[in-house]
Amino acid sequence: MKRTKWKHPEWREAFQPLWRRILLRHMLRYLSLGVIAALGSVLLIFFLSFLTPVENLWKLCLLTGFLITAATAGIGWRKRPSQYQAARIIDRMGLQEKAVTAYELEARDDPMAVLQRQDAVRSLSCFDKRRISLRMPAKHRALIITLSMALIIINLIPNPMDEILKRERELKAEIKEQLEELKESEEKLTAEEALTEEQRLELSGLLAELSEGLKNTENYKEALKEISAAEEKLSALADRIRDEIIGRLAEHLALADETKGLAEALSGRDLAGIERELESLKSQLEQSDKKDELAKQLKEAMKKAAETIKDEEIKDKIMAAADSLSKDQPSAAVDQLGDIMNQAVNAGNAMGDARFTLQQMRSRIARAAGEAQYAQNTGSSGQTSQGGERGQGTGQGESRGQGSGIGEGSSNESSGGSNSDAGGSPNGEGGPGQEAAEKIYEKIYDPTRLGDGGEITNVPGQHTGSGEIITEKGERGLGDFSGYIPYREVYQEYKSEAMKSMDRRSLPPSIQTMVREYFEELD
Amino acid sequence: MDIQDFPIIVEKIKKEIAKEIIGLKEITDHVLIAVIAGGNVLLEGVPGLGKTRLVKTLARVLDLNFSRIQFTPDLMPADVVGTNVLVKDEQGNSVFRFQAGPIFSNLVLADEINRATPKTQSALLEAMQEHTVTVGGETRILPEPNFVLATQNPLEQEGTYPLPEAQLDRFLFKLLLDLPSLEELHAIINLTTGISNDTADKAVDAAAILQLRQLALQVPVAKPVQDYALRLVMNTHPHLPDSPEVARQFVRCGSSPRGAQAIIQSAKVRALMEGRYNVSFDDIRNVAYPSLRHRVFLSYHAVSEGKDSDMVISELIEATEE
Numbered sequence: 001m002k003r004t005k006w007k008h009p010e011w012r013e014a015f016q017p018l019w020r021r022i023l024l025r026h027m028l029r030y031l032s033l034g035v036i037a038a039l040g041s042v043l044l045i046f047f048l049s050f051l052t053p054v055e056n057l058w059k060l061c062l063l064t065g066f067l068i069t070a071a072t073a074g075i076g077w078r079k080r081p082s083q084y085q086a087a088r089i090i091d092r093m094g095l096q097e098k099a100v101t102a103y104e105l106e107a108r109d110d111p112m113a114v115l116q117r118q119d120a121v122r123s124l125s126c127f128d129k130r131r132i133s134l135r136m137p138a139k140h141r142a143l144i145i146t147l148s149m150a151l152i153i154i155n156l157i158p159n160p161m162d163e164i165l166k167r168e169r170e171l172k173a174e175i176k177e178q179l180e181e182l183k184e185s186e187e188k189l190t191a192e193e194a195l196t197e198e199q200r201l202e203l204s205g206l207l208a209e210l211s212e213g214l215k216n217t218e219n220y221k222e223a224l225k226e227i228s229a230a231e232e233k234l235s236a237l238a239d240r241i242r243d244e245i246i247g248r249l250a251e252h253l254a255l256a257d258e259t260k261g262l263a264e265a266l267s268g269r270d271l272a273g274i275e276r277e278l279e280s281l282k283s284q285l286e287q288s289d290k291k292d293e294l295a296k297q298l299k300e301a302m303k304k305a306a307e308t309i310k311d312e313e314i315k316d317k318i319m320a321a322a323d324s325l326s327k328d329q330p331s332a333a334v335d336q337l338g339d340i341m342n343q344a345v346n347a348g349n350a351m352g353d354a355r356f357t358l359q360q361m362r363s364r365i366a367r368a369a370g371e372a373q374y375a376q377n378t379g380s381s382g383q384t385s386q387g388g389e390r391g392q393g394t395g396q397g398e399s400r401g402q403g404s405g406i407g408e409g410s411s412n413e414s415s416g417g418s419n420s421d422a423g424g425s426p427n428g429e430g431g432p433g434q435e436a437a438e439k440i441y442e443k444i445y446d447p448t449r450l451g452d453g454g455e456i457t458n459v460p461g462q463h464t465g466s467g468e469i470i471t472e473k474g475e476r477g478l479g480d481f482s483g484y485i486p487y488r489e490v491y492q493e494y495k496s497e498a499m500k501s502m503d504r505r506s507l508p509p510s511i512q513t514m515v516r517e518y519f520e521e522l523d
Numbered sequence: 524m525d526i527q528d529f530p531i532i533v534e535k536i537k538k539e540i541a542k543e544i545i546g547l548k549e550i551t552d553h554v555l556i557a558v559i560a561g562g563n564v565l566l567e568g569v570p571g572l573g574k575t576r577l578v579k580t581l582a583r584v585l586d587l588n589f590s591r592i593q594f595t596p597d598l599m600p601a602d603v604v605g606t607n608v609l610v611k612d613e614q615g616n617s618v619f620r621f622q623a624g625p626i627f628s629n630l631v632l633a634d635e636i637n638r639a640t641p642k643t644q645s646a647l648l649e650a651m652q653e654h655t656v657t658v659g660g661e662t663r664i665l666p667e668p669n670f671v672l673a674t675q676n677p678l679e680q681e682g683t684y685p686l687p688e689a690q691l692d693r694f695l696f697k698l699l700l701d702l703p704s705l706e707e708l709h710a711i712i713n714l715t716t717g718i719s720n721d722t723a724d725k726a727v728d729a730a731a732i733l734q735l736r737q738l739a740l741q742v743p744v745a746k747p748v749q750d751y752a753l754r755l756v757m758n759t760h761p762h763l764p765d766s767p768e769v770a771r772q773f774v775r776c777g778s779s780p781r782g783a784q785a786i787i788q789s790a791k792v793r794a795l796m797e798g799r800y801n802v803s804f805d806d807i808r809n810v811a812y813p814s815l816r817h818r819v820f821l822s823y824h825a826v827s828e829g830k831d832s833d834m835v836i837s838e839l840i841e842a843t844e845e
Contacts, residue, residue, distance in 0.1 A: 097747075098801055104745050
């Protein structure tokens with residue numbers, strides 16, 4: 001029952017102030033209810049924060065509290081007493097239904113209605129407004145005090161989730177930092193001269209995709225997965241670049257009988273074979289009767305190859321080698337060809353830099369997440385899936401990873417500690433390929449071991465035990481990958497670190513079991 | 524008469540009655556309410572509590588014709604309403620002439636009404652409800668105002684004829700007279716066993732009573748108040764879907780709509796007697812007991828539990844929200 005107009009001013013003057021006070025009391029009560037509900041909700045959130053990490057707890061609490069109070073106030077306003085209800089409320093305070101009757105009779109002007117209204121106005125005028133108490137009900141007060149106390153107490157209890165949150169924050173900061181570094185790396189990598197425009201674009205797209213993926217990651221696991229996925233794509237790109245260059249070079253070299261062997265060795269990434277064939281070619285160019293014809297054929301093959309290769313640097317080198325042949329400098333031409341071979345085999349090294357960046361990212365994110373074990377786990381699985389691109393041994397001594405190279409006076413498997421095969425002996429003593437392949441390990445990039453040379457241990461096929469362990473003093477090779485060390489070495493350290501870590505940290509038993517099982521499986 | 528005079532006049536009546544009636548304040552108030560509202564009253568109490576005295580005093584104060592009918596088992600309806608008797612007219616012809624019975628008074632005291640046979644009791648029905656009497660096919664209007672104030676003794680049940688529900692429903696109020704307190708008894712003894720010149724005088728006349736009744740009819744009842752009264756009456760019915768537990772347990776049959784009429788009608792009078800121009804919840808609650816106690820019929824379960832009507836009504840009031 002709503003009224004739009006007041007017909008009798010004396011009634012309005014007597015009734016309206018009381019009605020307003022009733023409205024105010026009603027709103028204050030709803031407000032106090034809102035505060036109670038808000039405190040209750042905040043308490044609940046705090047309680048939940050002990051079970052699950054809650055980011056920005058205080059902000060969430062403040063926002064929830066504000067919203068609930070506002071919503072309750074809104075409900076209060078919607079349920080505000082009408083004038084009719086207010087009249088009834090006043091009547092309950094001893095007015096014996098004078099107000100509600102006067103309200104109903106307001107439109108009437110018969111003597112009885114006038115008398116009744118006068119009586120009601122008289123009673124309302126004598127009514128002490130303070131009887132409509134604006135004080136918060138005792139129940140509400142008690143509830144607010146109780147909830148506030150509970151809130152204070154719960155705040156004093158150390159929350160184990162705070163540590164998790166701290167780590168998550170650190171992780172996010174790390175991801176952010178890594179994103180910035182990735183941006184810088186992207187600029188550097190895309191400016192790499194060795195890359196064609198198409199490759200540059202592809203690399204740029206890949207890194208942009210990673211960057212976007214990292215921005216949207218919810219936790220470190222997702223971040224690590226994103227990085228692993230990017231690494232796989234990067235490896236595929238590097239493979240493609242390398243295969244393309246080697247393929248084109250080998251194709252043209254295969255046209256001449258004298259360079260067919262070299263082409264085959266190149267196609268097979270047989271570094272020793274390449275070296276052998278180059279020596280042979282050198283001697284033929286210097287001593288053979290047909291050296292002029294051979295030089296001419298070689299020159300033609302090189303020119304044709306140069307025309308098809310997109311890599312400008314290799315192309316220039318091929319042209320320089322061809323030029324050396326024209327100038328009757330076969331030794332220089334063969335050396336230059338060796339360089340070209342080396343470069344072809346190592347083509348895609350720019351991707352190696354990118355991969356290095358990604359590995360660094362993964363390592364730092366994992367460290368920030370306090371889950372180095374997980375990083376190792378996902379990292380190793382990612383690496384395994386990358387196939388043989390990283391010098392993954394097959395037990396046959398084959399090495400075709402980017403770390404391979406032709407060292408000066410050193411064998412390909414140990415030069416500079418960068419180009420050897422961690423998975424199997426180059427002598428092929430590791431055992432059958434299939435069996436060995438199940439336990440093939442690659443080299444792990446370990447930034448703490450950056451250095452040049454050093455003692456490198458090559459572990460042959462692990463399970464058969466028939467292979468011997470070769471330990472050599474390596475020198476720096478052509479590739480700058482001295483930071484790569486055998487997986488096994490890193491693994492042991494990681495394992496022992498993980499076990500120590502478990503003793504130090506309060507890891508849940510289920511996670512501890514998982515970590516132990518993980519290492520047992522690897523063993 | 525001005526409406527503002529209403530409480531003054533009522534106060535004057537009460538004051539005069541109080542000269543001869545000691546105590547019985549609430550009974551007096553309720554009798555007055557019934558009289559002004561134009562209803563009949565059933566007074567129940569043991570002998571000697573002043574029922575007859577109250578009615579006589581009331582008749583004197585209100586300046587009304589008063590007749591008393593002592594109900595006995597051999598009392599005939601004609602003894603109450605009157606009869607046609609054969610008389611000689613001025614020409615010497617024998618003609619029937621109506622000899623009005625004692626009911627043709629403004630105020631009729633039907634003393635010990637439950638002693639009369641149902642036939643005689645039912646002779647009162649028309650008079651009480653319609654304020655008319657039909658004898659020999661001719662309906663005669665009773666003088667206004669007209670009230671029946673019946674009394675009955677709750678103790679002596681032998682040789683009595685309990686009033687049927689239909690007749691009970693025609694009483695606006697059923698009032699229960701209690702024993703006076705010691706102080707009241709002292710005052711009664713002093714008044715009745717000594718010489719007292721302070722007798723009740725006429726305070727108003729019949730016309731004033733009718734005017735008071737007209738004024739009372741104008742008193743407004745707010746919707747929630749009327750709603751409350753009607754819900755209270757509805758709650759006396761045990762078979763309705765929303766009836767409260769107390770009604771389901773202890774009530775055999777609830778009040779008729781006359782109960783609601785009685786409540787509203789008498790609440791209006793009470794409001795004016797209190798100097799108010801509107802009916803309040805208190806008025807409703809106050810008149811609910813005398814209006815409903817003879818209209819709410821208790822179940823055997825209630826009787827076995829020692830409940831009386833007032834107890835049940837009290838619980839019904841509690842069960843009815845304002």
